[in-house]
Amino acid sequence: MEYSPEQINHLIQNRRSIFPSMYSDEKVDDVIIKQMLENANWAPTHKLTEPWRFVVFSGRGLEKLADFQSKFYKQRALNKGDFSEDKYEKLRVKPLLASHIIAIGLHRDEKERVPEWEEMASVACAVQNMCLTAAANKIGCYWTTGGVTGKHEVNSFFSLGPRDILMGFLYIGIPKGNWPQGKRQPAEEKVRWIT
Numbered sequence: 001m002e003y004s005p006e007q008i009n010h011l012i013q014n015r016r017s018i019f020p021s022m023y024s025d026e027k028v029d030d031v032i033i034k035q036m037l038e039n040a041n042w043a044p045t046h047k048l049t050e051p052w053r054f055v056v057f058s059g060r061g062l063e064k065l066a067d068f069q070s071k072f073y074k075q076r077a078l079n080k081g082d083f084s085e086d087k088y089e090k091l092r093v094k095p096l097l098a099s100h101i102i103a104i105g106l107h108r109d110e111k112e113r114v115p116e117w118e119e120m121a122s123v124a125c126a127v128q129n130m131c132l133t134a135a136a137n138k139i140g141c142y143w144t145t146g147g148v149t150g151k152h153e154v155n156s157f158f159s160l161g162p163r164d165i166l167m168g169f170l171y172i173g174i175p176k177g178n179w180p181q182g183k184r185q186p187a188e189e190k191v192r193w194i195t
Contacts, residue, residue: 015131016180018140020097023173028099030058032137033172036130037102043126051119052126053105055158057095065103066095068157069147076151091147095171102130102170104143105160123167130170140175144168 033056040052057065070092077083095101106123108116127143134141145168148154158166 011132011136014179014182015135016140016182017142018173018175018180019142020094020171020173022175022177022180023097023099023140023171024176026099026174027058028139028172028174032134032139033058033100033102035137036133036172039129039133040126043122043129045122046114046118047109049109049114049119049122051107051109052123053107053158053160053164055103055105057101057103058099062095062098062101065101066092068154069095072148072151072154098171098173100172102172103158104167104170105158106165106167107161108163108165120165120167127170134172138175138179140173142171144171 037054037056040054041050043052045051070088073091074083074088077087104123104127106116106119108119131141131143147169149166149168151166152162154166155162155164160166
């Protein structure tokens with residue numbers, strides 16, 4: 001291996017959720033986005049179902065995403081009688097703060113050879129691979145499950161089938177300012193050894 005355990009530990013322990021309000025106006029190079037997607041493709045996958053599906057939005061695509069999800073929310077919320085102008089505006093504006101947004105989809109194995117939760121775990125591992133790749137390149141990212149996440153009516157917009165699940169969005173941008181510090185409770189508080 002070319003990497004020391006210290007380098008790997010440092011990368012993992014310094015990965016951060018960096019939110020769109022913390023991004024500069026600078027665009028992330030598509031080469032880095034492609035590397036993030038390639039590394040996502042190497043996530044663990046039981047029975048090699050490779051359930052992750054991604055749609056990348058950039059440039060005018062960000063406007064299309066913002067327009068789609070804000071209009072979807074407005075129509076649905078008005079029908080239910082719980083429309084919020086603030087939420088509508090957030091859905092319309094927040095995507096425009098990012099350099100890229102990757103829609104995260106779960107494509108269920110047609111034969112259902114593994115439980116759904118295992119495929120969700122594989123998709124989550126793929127997203128973690130993207131987050132680590134971003135951190136290694138000093139790129140900020142943030143996985144959100146807001147907006148139209150989990151709404152099956154939107155699947156076709158994200159090239160997902162009727163049995164697939166939209167698991168959220170990975171917002172990506174170049175951070176302005178210093179890399180945020182992290183905090184965790186000690187690992188020992190969450191681990192029990194049986195010897």
